[in-house]
Amino acid sequence: MHKILDGVAIAAEIKLEVAEEVRLLAGQSVRPGLAAVLVGNVAASEIYVRSKVQTCAELGIYSELITPPDTVTTEDMLDLIASLNDRDDIDGILVQLPLPAYVDTKALLDAILPSKDVDGFHPVNVGRLQAGRPALAPCTPAGIIEILKRSGVPMAGQHAVVVGRSDLVGKPAAMLLLHQNATVTICHSKTRDLGAITRQADILVAAIGRPGFITPEMVKPGATIVDVGINRLNTREEFDRFFRGNAKREATFAKRGSTIVGDVHPKAFERAGAYTPVPGGVGLLTVAMLMANTVHAAQMRRDLPRRGL
Ligand code: NDP
Numbered sequence: 001m002h003k004i005l006d007g008v009a010i011a012a013e014i015k016l017e018v019a020e021e022v023r024l025l026a027g028q029s030v031r032p033g034l035a036a037v038l039v040g041n042v043a044a045s046e047i048y049v050r051s052k053v054q055t056c057a058e059l060g061i062y063s064e065l066i067t068p069p070d071t072v073t074t075e076d077m078l079d080l081i082a083s084l085n086d087r088d089d090i091d092g093i094l095v096q097l098p099l100p101a102y103v104d105t106k107a108l109l110d111a112i113l114p115s116k117d118v119d120g121f122h123p124v125n126v127g128r129l130q131a132g133r134p135a136l137a138p139c140t141p142a143g144i145i146e147i148l149k150r151s152g153v154p155m156a157g158q159h160a161v162v163v164g165r166s167d168l169v170g171k172p173a174a175m176l177l178l179h180q181n182a183t184v185t186i187c188h189s190k191t192r193d194l195g196a197i198t199r200q201a202d203i204l205v206a207a208i209g210r211p212g213f214i215t216p217e218m219v220k221p222g223a224t225i226v227d228v229g230i231n232r233l234n235t236r237e238e239f240d241r242f243f244r245g246n247a248k249r250e251a252t253f254a255k256r257g258s259t260i261v262g263d264v265h266p267k268a269f270e271r272a273g274a275y276t277p278v279p280g281g282v283g284l285l286t287v288a289m290l291m292a293n294t295v296h297a298a299q300m301r302r303d304l305p306r307r308g309l
Pocket of ligand 1: 210263
């Protein structure tokens with residue numbers, strides 16, 4: 001019997017805790033505020049940002065959605081960030097990625113005040129996280145740790161293998177697992193004999209960006225699998241590769257014309273002791289942790305004690 005690590009329930013639990021923090025801050029006349037900047041018309045980015053703004057409203061966090069046109073220049077964006085840095089009612093600044101290629105993403109992320117960097121991408125926060133100092137940690141990796149902790153999955157002494165070394169997910173996830181005293185191996189596209197390494201994993205984190213990449217033979221029986229991947233399947237052929245004969249998925253595909261699969265092949269979950277499903281796993285934690293980070297940023301900027309999470 002495989003245990004499903006329930007991202008829906010855990011995200012709901014975290015959001016309740018964040019709402020309680022927001023209520024306590026209101027008693028001190030503080031309302032955390034998030035500015036979300038969305039450039040252009042990338043459909044997926046729009047969906048993500050709107051769900052972030054909507055969640056702010058649910059939890060009592062002030063939010064502002066700023067949508068510069070896709071003709072915006074790096075200079076315009078730097079001016080915008082500078083004005084948000086200066087505003088006292090804004091505790092968190094989120095620039096939805098990816099940005100159009102002609103905008104200097106690194107320059108923008110570096111321009112966000114580290115104390116307002118709720119995505120945890122600023123080099124100062126990256127360094128603080130590495131040094132084990134209080135920091136705003138990237139939301140998806142922080143969500144991975146919360147889902148494992150709250151599901152009672154032990155991390156100390158376990159061999160955690162992270163496949164993927166991006167600055168957004170793989171590297172910070174590995175660092176956070178190390179802080180939990182896991183023994184961590186990081187793999188990437190140049191890793192030799194990947195399967196031999198993933199088969200050693202007690203905890204296998206897949207953050208690759210390739211549909212169903214982790215196959216059953218790459219998994220140690222009984223391992224915990226954290227599937228970070230979100231890959232949309234748009235054609236019947238792609239769908240059949242993973243979900244042929246799966247009635248529930250067939251219904252989704254018929255209704256929406258697409259469905260999503262993670263970086264782990266659905267059959268690989270059958271070898272796991274526990275796993276995060278896609279959808280319904282890590283993805284939901286990302287938004288919940290963004291809310292938590294916004295509240296932490298509000299607390300830290302005012303030298304209020306950081307509580308909870
Ligand atoms: P990136 O494309 O930035 O990084 C992918 C990583 O996977 C790279 O380190 C790359 O290695 C590695 N990789 C690629 N191919 C192979 C291979 N054949 N063997 C081993 N390693 C490989 O992706 P992200 O980290 O941004 O995202 C990863 C996944 O997570 C995506 O599916 C994305 O959609 C999803 N995601 C989900 C979020 C959520 O909220 N759940 C949030 C963010 C991302 P190399 O460095 O050598 O190129």
